[in-house]
Amino acid sequence: MSLDSSDEMKRPEKTKINIGFVPLTDCVTLAVAKEKGFFRNNGLDVNLCKEMSWANIRDKLAYGVLDCAQMLATMPITSTLGHAGWKQHTVTSLVLGLNGNAITVSDKLYRELKGINADFDQDRPVTASVLKDLIEIRKARGDELLNFAHVFPTSTHNYFLRYWMASAGIDPDRDVRLIVIPPQQMVSNIEAGNIDGFCAGEPWNQYAVSQGKAHVLITSYEIWNNAPDKVLGVNREWMDANPLTHNAVVKSLLQAADWLDDKGNRIEAARIISREEYVGIPEEVILPPLLGEYKYHNDGDSESIANFNTYFKYSAAFPWHSHAAWYIEQMKRWHDLPETVDCKQVVKAIYLTDHYREVATEMGIDYPLANCKQEGLHNGIWEIESKQGRVALAEDEFFDGQEFEYVDD
C-alpha cells in the first residue's frame, strides 16, 4: 500500500526517538503511550529511557541525548534561563499530569506535633502552624534544625514545601534545613532518622505511609488544586527541526491521557508501571491514588481526592501561562531567579499554548481560548470560553485562600 501525498507530508521527520523519564507514578502517560501502542500508531518508535536524576534529564535533553523528556513544570524555565549555568531554550506544549505530590513527616515528628495539639490534623487542609509552634519550642530548647527534603533544587516540590511553611510564618531558609534527596531514597532516609519530613511525588509518600513509618500532612492537590507538576520538555531547536515528530509525540500522549481517564484502565496502568523497568514498586501502593483514594496514615481509612491524578479531563494537559507564572513568582520569591526576569516574555516563549491548540484541533479535542486563568478563585468545576463553546475546568484554590491574578498583556 502506498502512502498518498498528504500522509507523506505528515510522516514524522524522525521516527526513532528517545524520551527520558524518572521512576514516579507520573511517568504513567509515557508508559501507557508506549505499552498501549499510541506512539506506534502515530508512526513513532520510542525508546523510554529511565533516568535516575532530574539533573540527568536536564543535561541529556539539553545536549540531544534525549529527544523529549518528562520534566518538572519548572525545568523548561530554569533550563531556558540557565539556572544551572548554561542556557538551552526548552519549551513545553503539554502538561503530563496535575497534582501528585505530598508533604510527609516521620512518625516521630508527627507525634511531637500531636503532643502540641492532638487535633492539629483534624480538619483538612492541614496548615503548618503547629509545625511553626514546634520549631519555636525547639529553638528555645536549643535543638537542631528539622531537616526536610525535596527532590531537586528548583523543583515544584521545593516551592510547594516553602509556600506551605511560609504561610504559617516559617522561614524555610532559616527555621528548617531544606535538602535534596532522590525521591526513591526518601523512605530509607526517614526510617534512618536523617530527615524529619519530605515533599516528593507518588508513589513515595504512599510507600512511606504503607511502611508505617510516616504520615502525610498535606497533598500538593490541597496546597494548590490542580497545579501542573510534570510537563513534556523539548528543545526549541529540536522542535523546529522536527515539528511533525513533536506533533506525533504530543498527539500520542494526549491519546494516552484520554485513555487514562477511564478508571478501569488505571488498574491496568498501575500494573504496567509497577514493573521494574518503570517504577518498580508494588501495584497495591501505586494504584489507590490513581483511583482518587489517598491514605494519610497507615492505620487510617483512605480518604477521597478524586482529582489527585488528573491527566486529560478539565483540559489538564493544557499549558496555562498562569501556571508557569505562579512558579516564576515563587522562584523569584525564594531568590532562585532574579527580580529582573521578565515573566511574561519567558512564559510566552516556553509554555506553548498555540502548539497545544494546533494538535488538539487536529484531534478534535476542545480547548480554552484564553492563555491565562484567575488562580485561586474556583472551588469546583467551572466553565470557560472554548473553541467549541464552553469547556469545563477544575477547581484551582490555594489552601490559604490566596488568589493569583496573571494576564499575558
Place this chain on the structure above:
Amino acid sequence: MKKLRVSIVDDDNGRSIILNAALLNAGYEVVSILRSEDNLLKHIECEQPDMIIVDLEMPGRDSLESMRIVNRYNPKPIVMFTNNADHEMISEAINAGVSAYVVDGFNEDRIKPIMDVAIARFKEMQALRNELEKTKNTLEDRKLIEKAKLIVMDQRKCNEDEAYKVLRSLAMDKNKRIAEVAEQLISITSILKK
C-alpha cells in the same frame, strides 16, 4: 604539599576499588567511598572532601547539585564519570560548559590530569562567582544605606548628608561596616513600628 581529599560516590564496587587504587597512586587521599543509599549530604558535610567523584547515573546527582547551588555549603568540584559510550556528546558539552566534568571511562594515567583540570576550572568558576557575589553585595549594601538614611532623616529632621554622617560615625564607634549599622537600624525601626 597537602594531599587533596576525595570522596567517591559509586554503586559499582569493582569500579570504585579500581578508582580508589588509581587515586591513591596519583597521590590523592580517598576519604570515603559512598553508595546510593548512603546519606551523601551528611557524609560530605562531615568529611569535607576537596573533591567529589560521582557516577553520572547515580540518583545522588540531584543532591550533589543542590550542594553546589546552596551556598551555605562550601562548594566542591564534582567530577562525573561514565562508561557509557552514548554519553560522548554530553561529556563534551559539559566539558565545554560549566557545571561538571565527565570522564569517559578511565584509566590510571588519565586520572591525574583530569583531576587537575577539573580543579583548575572549578577555581576559575569560583573566582568568577565570588566577583559576582561581591558586586551583588555592594548593590545590596547601597540599598540598605539608602533606607537607613531615610530613617535617620525622618527621626532627626536632618538632610541626607547629615544622615549619612550619623551612620558613618555610628559605624566607626562600633567598628562595623556602614551597611551593617544600616541593617541593624532598619531592623530595630521595624520592630519599634510593630
